[in-house]
Amino acid sequence: MKLSLAVMSFNEEANIRRALESARDLADEIVVVDSFSTDKTVEIAESMGAKVFLEPWKGYIEQTNSCLEKCQGEWALCLDCDEEITPELAASIRQALARPMAEGYLLNRRSFYMGRLLKYAWQPDRKLRLARRNASLRCEGNHPHPVLKVEGRIARLAGDLIHYSYKDFWAHMAQTQNFARQIAETYYRQGRSASLFALLCKPPFAFFRHYFLRRACLDGVPGFLAAFSASVYVYMKYAFLWEIRHREKNSRTWE
Numbered sequence: 001m002k003l004s005l006a007v008m009s010f011n012e013e014a015n016i017r018r019a020l021e022s023a024r025d026l027a028d029e030i031v032v033v034d035s036f037s038t039d040k041t042v043e044i045a046e047s048m049g050a051k052v053f054l055e056p057w058k059g060y061i062e063q064t065n066s067c068l069e070k071c072q073g074e075w076a077l078c079l080d081c082d083e084e085i086t087p088e089l090a091a092s093i094r095q096a097l098a099r100p101m102a103e104g105y106l107l108n109r110r111s112f113y114m115g116r117l118l119k120y121a122w123q124p125d126r127k128l129r130l131a132r133r134n135a136s137l138r139c140e141g142n143h144p145h146p147v148l149k150v151e152g153r154i155a156r157l158a159g160d161l162i163h164y165s166y167k168d169f170w171a172h173m174a175q176t177q178n179f180a181r182q183i184a185e186t187y188y189r190q191g192r193s194a195s196l197f198a199l200l201c202k203p204p205f206a207f208f209r210h211y212f213l214r215r216a217c218l219d220g221v222p223g224f225l226a227a228f229s230a231s232v233y234v235y236m237k238y239a240f241l242w243e244i245r246h247r248e249k250n251s252r253t254w255e
Helices: 016-023 041-047 060-069 087-098 169-189 196-213 216-253
Strands: 003-009 029-034 051-054 075-078 083-085 104-113 126-132 138-142 145-149 154-164
Touching: 003 016, 003 041, 003 060, 016 029, 016 041, 016 083, 029 041, 029 060, 041 051, 060 075, 060 138, 060 145, 083 087, 087 104, 087 154, 104 216, 126 145, 126 154, 169 216, 196 216
Parallel strands: 003 029, 003 075, 029 051, 104 154
Antiparallel strands: 075 126, 083 154, 104 126, 138 145
């Protein structure tokens, strides 16, 4: 096999068909690790020829590595259920597999947000998604933002992954809070702390960086909301971290 498509899923019946269909002509096999979905996710995946494995959710890093271990192809392409490969990117992938110039390839992801495909907000968003499996391909990093790693040269591919990010702003803020809490817990385990300076200065700088330096302002209201969410995320992760540290300090006081 030349290429394995690696996908993880849980209750993704609204998205998974679009994702698998966009990669169907590229992959020699489709490997889906599902966390016991209660909707039609597994049924849809199997109808499209996927090999589906049911496993409890172990965390993104562990689940990704489990999925990669089940792939049989020389190359692996990791795809989220809420993503879609554009025709231009599909052509780039075919060219890269026909004449490999690197051990891994970065794919740029663009977000479809608030009814619009953003041009500037959250850009660039390059992620290692295509790599040779025998080049020590593995998932590492911190929850909730792990990354794929590979040994050897890494190059970029033309074309985009389209990320159908959030169904509405409510879902966006809920995910932002969830991710902020997870990264705060990761920071706590790493021994990091939150200061008043971080709470006061880092959130507005995050907004400035996204809205002006990365030109999210050119994406209209969706761009403003994307930049705003970046500042909220930074504020919340340090607020959660301060709370964890403060709670720990108080518990020691009462011992």
